[in-house]
Amino acid sequence: MNSATLTAQPVASPHAHGGNSVTRTMFRVQMALVPATLYGFWLFGWPSFFLWLLTILSCLGFEALSLKMMGVTRIKRTLFDGSALLTGWLLAMTLPPWAPWWVAVVGGFIAIVIGKQVFGGVGQNVFNPAMVARVALLVSFPVPLTMWVSPLPLTSVAAPDFIDGLRIFLTSLPQPDAMASASLLGHTKTELSRGIDLFHSLAGEHAPALSWIGARSGSFGESASLLILAGGIYLIGVGIITWHAPLAVLAGLAIPAAIGHAVDPAHYLSVSAHLLSGAAMLGAFFIATDYVTSPNTAAGQIVFGLGIGFMTWVIRTWGGYPEGMAFAVLLMNALTPVIDRFIKPRILGRDRKGKPLDIPEGKEA
Amino acid sequence: MGFMNLFKHFLGDDWGVHPDDHKRPAADKPVRIMPVPHKLYLPLQQHLGGPARPTVLVGQKVKKGELIAEAQGMVSAPIHAPTSGTITAVTEITAPHPSGLTLPAIILEADGADEWCELQCCDDPFALPAVEIGKRVAAAGVVGLGGAAFPSAVKLTGALRAEVSTLVMNGGECEPYLSCDDRLMRDAAADIVDGIRIMLHATGAQVALVGIEDNKPEAIVAMQAAAAGFDAVQIRPVPARYPMGSEKQLIQVLTGREVPADGRAFDIGVVVHNVGTALAVRAAIRDGRPLISRLVTVNGNCMANPGNIEVRVGTLAEEVISFSGGLKGDGIGLARRVMGGPMMGMQIPHWRVPVVKGTSGILAFDTAEVAEQEPDPCIRCGSCVKACPMGLLPLEMSSRIRNEAYSEAIDLGLKDCIACGCCAYVCPSKIPLVQYFVHAKGELAAQDRAKLRTDATKKLALQRQDRLEREAREKAEANAKRKAEREAAAAAKAAAEAAAKVETQGESA
Numbered sequence A: 001m002n003s004a005t006l007t008a009q010p011v012a013s014p015h016a017h018g019g020n021s022v023t024r025t026m027f028r029v030q031m032a033l034v035p036a037t038l039y040g041f042w043l044f045g046w047p048s049f050f051l052w053l054l055t056i057l058s059c060l061g062f063e064a065l066s067l068k069m070m071g072v073t074r075i076k077r078t079l080f081d082g083s084a085l086l087t088g089w090l091l092a093m094t095l096p097p098w099a100p101w102w103v104a105v106v107g108g109f110i111a112i113v114i115g116k117q118v119f120g121g122v123g124q125n126v127f128n129p130a131m132v133a134r135v136a137l138l139v140s141f142p143v144p145l146t147m148w149v150s151p152l153p154l155t156s157v158a159a160p161d162f163i164d165g166l167r168i169f170l171t172s173l174p175q176p177d178a179m180a181s182a183s184l185l186g187h188t189k190t191e192l193s194r195g196i197d198l199f200h201s202l203a204g205e206h207a208p209a210l211s212w213i214g215a216r217s218g219s220f221g222e223s224a225s226l227l228i229l230a231g232g233i234y235l236i237g238v239g240i241i242t243w244h245a246p247l248a249v250l251a252g253l254a255i256p257a258a259i260g261h262a263v264d265p266a267h268y269l270s271v272s273a274h275l276l277s278g279a280a281m282l283g284a285f286f287i288a289t290d291y292v293t294s295p296n297t298a299a300g301q302i303v304f305g306l307g308i309g310f311m312t313w314v315i316r317t318w319g320g321y322p323e324g325m326a327f328a329v330l331l332m333n334a335l336t337p338v339i340d341r342f343i344k345p346r347i348l349g350r351d352r353k354g355k356p357l358d359i360p361e362g363k364e365a
Numbered sequence B: 001m002g003f004m005n006l007f008k009h010f011l012g013d014d015w016g017v018h019p020d021d022h023k024r025p026a027a028d029k030p031v032r033i034m035p036v037p038h039k040l041y042l043p044l045q046q047h048l049g050g051p052a053r054p055t056v057l058v059g060q061k062v063k064k065g066e067l068i069a070e071a072q073g074m075v076s077a078p079i080h081a082p083t084s085g086t087i088t089a090v091t092e093i094t095a096p097h098p099s100g101l102t103l104p105a106i107i108l109e110a111d112g113a114d115e116w117c118e119l120q121c122c123d124d125p126f127a128l129p130a131v132e133i134g135k136r137v138a139a140a141g142v143v144g145l146g147g148a149a150f151p152s153a154v155k156l157t158g159a160l161r162a163e164v165s166t167l168v169m170n171g172g173e174c175e176p177y178l179s180c181d182d183r184l185m186r187d188a189a190a191d192i193v194d195g196i197r198i199m200l201h202a203t204g205a206q207v208a209l210v211g212i213e214d215n216k217p218e219a220i221v222a223m224q225a226a227a228a229g230f231d232a233v234q235i236r237p238v239p240a241r242y243p244m245g246s247e248k249q250l251i252q253v254l255t256g257r258e259v260p261a262d263g264r265a266f267d268i269g270v271v272v273h274n275v276g277t278a279l280a281v282r283a284a285i286r287d288g289r290p291l292i293s294r295l296v297t298v299n300g301n302c303m304a305n306p307g308n309i310e311v312r313v314g315t316l317a318e319e320v321i322s323f324s325g326g327l328k329g330d331g332i333g334l335a336r337r338v339m340g341g342p343m344m345g346m347q348i349p350h351w352r353v354p355v356v357k358g359t360s361g362i363l364a365f366d367t368a369e370v371a372e373q374e375p376d377p378c379i380r381c382g383s384c385v386k387a388c389p390m391g392l393l394p395l396e397m398s399s400r401i402r403n404e405a406y407s408e409a410i411d412l413g414l415k416d417c418i419a420c421g422c423c424a425y426v427c428p429s430k431i432p433l434v435q436y437f438v439h440a441k442g443e444l445a446a447q448d449r450a451k452l453r454t455d456a457t458k459k460l461a462l463q464r465q466d467r468l469e470r471e472a473r474e475k476a477e478a479n480a481k482r483k484a485e486r487e488a489a490a491a492a493k494a495a496a497e498a499a500a501k502v503e504t505q506g507e508s509a
Helices: A003-007 A022-044 A044-067 A075-079 A081-096 A101-114 A129-140 A161-170 A182-191 A210-212 A226-239 A244-263 A270-276 A280-287 A300-318 A325-342 B002-012 B130-139 B152-162 B179-188 B187-203 B217-227 B247-255 B275-287 B316-322 B382-388 B392-404 B406-411 B422-426 B433-508
Strands: B039-043 B067-070 B085-094 B104-110 B166-171 B207-213 B233-238 B272-273 B293-301 B309-313 B334-339 B361-366
Touching: A003 B187, A022 A081, A022 A280, A044 A075, A044 A161, A044 A244, A081 A101, A081 A129, A081 A280, A081 B085, A101 A129, A101 A210, A129 A325, A210 B130, A226 A270, A226 A325, A226 B275, A226 B334, A244 A300, A270 A280, A270 A300, A280 B406, A300 A325, B039 B085, B039 B166, B067 B104, B130 B152, B130 B187, B130 B275, B152 B187, B152 B272, B166 B187, B166 B247, B166 B275, B179 B187, B179 B217, B179 B275, B179 B293, B187 B207, B187 B217, B187 B233, B187 B275, B207 B217, B207 B247, B217 B233, B233 B247, B247 B272, B272 B275, B275 B293, B275 B334, B293 B316, B309 B316, B382 B422, B392 B406, B392 B433, B406 B433, B422 B433
Parallel strands: B166 B207, B166 B272, B207 B233, B293 B361
Antiparallel strands: B039 B104, B085 B104, B293 B309, B334 B361
């Protein structure tokens, strides 16, 4: 099609529009993230706020830069469609809350430039940009990316104030030992490798029950699993996402986890530990439902979600990393075109393979 | 969204869209009858199929209902004079089409008498043979009044031949803004039911299922009351959902049957007609009146006084609007002029376009209603996939079409697209998806025509080559034959000479 037909005022119907827009969709997803984010700020203090802010700003900055370099004429409009902002936000949710400033900047660069713009910008990327950045950071800078801190609510005495928070964020000083901690998944993995089974490693502060209120160490956004879940349910309610992918992710993770735990509770974490720690909720409701990198059809999304959930469990259980959600998402992103190729909706008047339905006997007119 | 809808939503069985219907207050106002305008503009093509051929001369006086153009071809419909008057021209006028191109039309100047020609009435249509009803409906120029304007008689007689069992009556009127069918069902339910019974007789179908969307409770009540005495006519409320009035969707909802992709409704024993058409069929049979007027919805934010108006076919939209009360503020803020519904109607370039048999609405939209915006890139959200009532993948089809990979778009089901507009309606990036599909279908049609032309040329060239070869061969054969004859003659002569020589030698010996 030549460019003239693309830019010309459309004359074809429909002459009405439902009023949905990319910006509105992105805005609603961001709204859904607000409760978990605010809770994260409260839990991890000022450094986490600076991290969140800088990750988003760097994503927007790199987006603007890329658009300018590509000679896009509608920079402002594309920039404020909310997609880069959302990528930055989601990336920040997956980072350790006290990660230093350069993690945010490098992360923003990887997510936007390598994860999205080199593929051709919004709608063209094969992999989820936030997950690309998260994995690249984890593989390249394992130490700062696994530096977890114990939750230190803003109201507590020991919490760093604004200035201290800024200093922690900018200087990336080694954290005081008292604050350093391991995430539940990381802790159990380390202990299991030392030959200590789950009964012993989970005793005390790492009791899974703490997962329910989120008061434990982990990524900035993963702590508040239930608030993430609430955000996800809101998104389903307003029709931004459907239940297929999230439920499939959770099922894909929970079913093998339940079987494993039933067989050997000393070596396999329970279902609730799997679902409520790490990135399970965030991945299920906000990453696996990413429009661009997930299949088009409900059935395809179920396959996609089950794959993510199952692979997350496999990586968590036997892989080298304690958390596998990001890897699982990237693997299934790569399979999305294949899923879309094989799983298509049935066309009215045709069978699943696309052959026209038979005309009933004796009715040939 | 009711509980059932929510349940269906979770099952994924929620094709189509739920646009704001904007039907009220226009639907609740009584019908106004517009007086005959001074001039009527009657395009020769007001229906699907071949254009009609004028049977009148310029200057000729005609009476109301008199034939002025006859049907041409198998699928076509005649045109009758909507009022009495004089034919002033047979010329080109602006067509009801976004291109603003012209179309041949007859222009009739009214004489004000509005005097009927002689009509052939019929008191007992059920005594007439079914075929005769089809013939009379064809002669009355009745076409589908839902918008597509397919000649009704073709469907009636076709259904009779195909021995259909079910007549599906479309009272869905799923297009937002339009309420002419709603109004007809409220005001003339008894006549519509009578028309439906005549159509049952004409098609040989045993049962008529009248699908009416549940956003028209008054129409449902009126139709149920009118159909109370007739078991064969069943009123079936259906959920309000666009495009419920689309043939394949309505058949599936009412009968549970699915029209095969390469078949027609006849193939599964169904024929679909619009409720407005039933009224026109009744008028054609009982009163012998041809189709010369219709109910038109005038609506949209820019209309000062929306409502339903009975209009003679051929009246300019401009005059209908001024009769209805004009445009608000004389057209300030007018963003788009549309004929038909907002989902599948046509944008028209100006208001000097006539109402034709298929015109269900004249809509004047302001900028807020049209929501014009430059499209953003596709974010693959899949809204279009969920909305598509045919189960297609609009986003994939449009990306193929953008790359001119038309054959791939066909593999994805381009030809199954009914251009209902659901995909473009829900698209958050406001991509003009229907525009893509219409473009691709046009492109494919052009390719098909080009292929036919090259095939024909090729065939002619081959035939010419064959002929030349044959001629050359025949010539060569003739030459060879002549040569052989010559040689044979020469040989015979030589033999004779030799024999003669022998003889003379013998004689001399």
